[in-house]
Amino acid sequence: MxxxxxxxxxxxxxxxxxxxxxxxxxxxxxxxxxxxxxxxxxxxxxxxxxxxxxxxxxxxxxxxxxxxxxxxxxxxxxxxxxxxxxxxxxxxxxxxxxxxxxxxxxxxxxxxxxxxxxxxxxxxxxxxxxxxxxxxxxxxxxxxxxxxxxxxxxxxxxxxxxxxxxxxxxxxxxxxxxxxxxxxxxxxxxxxxxxxxxxxxxxxARPARLTGVAAGVGLVLAIQLMLGAWVAGTNAGLASDSWPLMQGRFVPEADWSHGALWALSHDPFMLHFLHRWWAWAAVAALILLARAVKRRGARPASVAIHSAFGIQILLGIATVLTGVALWLAALHQLVGALLVAATAWGAYETGRRP
Known part of the structure; x- marks a missing residue:
């Protein structure tokens, strides 16, 4: 044949x-x-x-x-x-x-x-x-x-x-x-x-296009990744070894003497706080993307997104509670990269053209 x-x-x-x-x-x-x-x-x-x-x-x-x-x-x-x-x-x-x-x-x-x-x-x-x-x-x-x-x-x-x-x-x-x-x-x-x-x-087949929902989710995730890099660069992961509170309070004390912009981009306690809680904005955005992907009939991509951000959240909390154990922090970085790959897969599926 x-x-x-x-x-x-x-x-x-x-x-x-x-x-x-x-x-x-x-x-x-x-x-x-x-x-x-x-x-x-x-x-x-x-x-x-x-x-x-x-x-x-x-x-x-x-x-x-x-x-x-x-x-x-x-x-x-x-x-x-x-x-x-x-x-x-x-x-x-x-x-x-x-x-x-x-x-x-x-x-x-x-x-x-x-x-x-x-x-x-x-x-x-x-x-x-x-x-x-x-x-x-x-x-x-x-x-x-x-x-x-x-x-x-x-x-x-x-x-x-x-x-x-x-x-x-x-x-x-x-x-x-x-x-x-x-x-x-x-x-x-x-x-x-x-x-x-x-x-x-x-x-x-034609190349997939970037949809509005995919671009929005990508932006939210990029902010979280940027905050993660700032946390790593300032050693802000060591600012707290408790979760969900920091220093026994929800919003930690931070150095505002140099202005709000400096505190939001340099203060280790504030960076840790922002990375910790912006993660939930990223989760909400990723859930929206995963639902859109599932409606397109691409269930494996939806499962990949859910699995990646679920594991990533658990690893992030575990990294904090262990005082940034090396192997957990490395796994956190690994799953972060896999989350990006899964998000790219989901974004592709939302823009895939028959």
Whole structure:
């Protein structure tokens, strides 16, 4: 029996049969999985206070860690020139072995970023040369590649913001930009993969559109993610180890002496409070999205959204009650990334066109 015409892949100019859109979609989902891993490793890097351990940005040669004792001593000496060492780790008696631990996490984070770049750029070039990229998708794939490049640039600006003798941490604003760019890229990868999978099933399928409800939910979730990054960047997760009250009260005491704008964007107690309770606004928005998705007949996407935000809320509360246990905080970051992927899936389903 002959295969349906819609499932056949026409040969390219060289006579070879080009890859189907499904193959391109699977590649994008693999890259999306790497981005999720990147977010988790980045979270651990932040939780272990490792982000400032490498004080230079060497896109090529930096892929190799120090290979000799002299190289390790040179890296450690450079780290000793910044405020994090001079004000915190130096007085605490940091040894070279301690430094190697935090260096490992920052180096792993940067190496994974390089691997993601290669995992995207090389297959993209291969698909491009084979003529396997469907019409209209090249600009979108190039935009995703550019976002990956920006992610590296933003990461360096984030690190550079903490490389002085006066500061001991990176800017939480740059941290949020770095994280949100990664999560926006993740959403774009998932959405594009779904579009390509639909095109593989039906050559007449058109790309999904962004609906108003999806855009609104995305904005609410983005605010929550930004607040989470600010909490991480200011160590505000340690502001309270109780739930639902903070300091025995619903609204904690905060420093308003610098003005309301400063308190809402810098005060650890207020940031913790905002992240804790804006989560419920995000839950309400996600429930609306999940209901809209279910009405569209995409029940698996609805289940994914409900499961992700339910687990995320429980992990958030557990992280607070344990005083930000490393493994729980890392799981909280992992499920946050998966929630973004599930939301992108739901947003796609609301805008999917027959």
């Amino acid at each position: 002959n295969a349906p015409a819609s499932r056949l892949t026409p040969p390219d100019r060289s006579g070879r049969r080009a890859a189907r859109p499904r193959t391109v979609a699977l590649w994008l989902l693999c890259v999306a999985a790497l981005v999720v891993a990147m977010v988790v490793v980045g979270g651990i890097t932040r939780l272990t206070e490792s982000g400032l351990s490498i004080t230079e940005w060497k896109p090529v040669t930096g892929a190799l860690p120090p290979l000799s004792e002299a190289q390790w001593q040179a890296e450690f000496a450079a780290y000793q020139q910044i405020g994090e060492y001079q004000q915190i780790n130096g007085p605490a008696g940091m040894t070279l072995a301690d430094y190697k631990f935090i260096y490992f996490w920052e180096w792993s984070h940067r190496l994974l970023g390089r691997l993601i770049g290669l995992a995207f750029a090389l297959p993209l070039a291969w698909f491009w040369l084979r003529g396997a990229i469907p019409a209209g998708y090249k600009p979108r794939l190039l935009a995703l590649l550019a976002l990956g490049g920006l992610q590296g640039v933003f990461g360096w600006y984030m690190v550079r913001s903490g490389l002085s003798t006066q500061t001991t941490d990176v800017s939480h604003f740059w941290l949020s930009i770095h994280l949100l760019t990664a999560l926006f890229t993740l959403a774009g990868l998932v959405w594009t993969a779904l579009d390509l999978a639909a095109l593989d099933a039906d050559p007449a």
